[in-house]
Amino acid sequence: MADFSQLFMSAAFGQITGWVNIGVNLIVSTLVGGLVLLVILQILSRAWGESVSTSNTFLVVLLINLINLVGILGFVSLALPGAPMLIIPILVWIILIKAFFRSMGWLHAIAVGIIGWLVSTMIVPGLVSVVMGLVPV
Numbered sequence: 001m002a003d004f005s006q007l008f009m010s011a012a013f014g015q016i017t018g019w020v021n022i023g024v025n026l027i028v029s030t031l032v033g034g035l036v037l038l039v040i041l042q043i044l045s046r047a048w049g050e051s052v053s054t055s056n057t058f059l060v061v062l063l064i065n066l067i068n069l070v071g072i073l074g075f076v077s078l079a080l081p082g083a084p085m086l087i088i089p090i091l092v093w094i095i096l097i098k099a100f101f102r103s104m105g106w107l108h109a110i111a112v113g114i115i116g117w118l119v120s121t122m123i124v125p126g127l128v129s130v131v132m133g134l135v136p137v
Helices: 002-048 056-068 074-077 087-100 106-122 124-132
Strands: none
Touching: 002 056, 002 106, 002 124, 056 074, 056 087, 074 087, 087 106, 106 124
16 A cells, blocks of 8 residues: 555656646746847847837747647647648747737838747757756756
């Protein structure tokens, strides 16, 4: 009987540890991705002379991280079978950028969406792994 209780407790704490790791990863990736998106927005805003309020930057990144974590893009791809899987995440980025930064022009939103998607798939994961190495979990 003691073996079953030990097995049950280890499985329960293993699940809790997994959820904590997911939560910490979500927080760290939102902070790192938000900082990177903030830099991108500031650079492109100055380059195009457009004034953009960056108060929603971290919220956009959190929403995109949640969409990726839950797997919503898989469901969207089922609804749009003819669309390549490369275009759907870029469209999500563009739509969320335009929705949260209403004063931004469409050309600027498209550029930020494409650059944000590229950076979030190529650079941010490396930065997150570096920061996660510093976070004790």
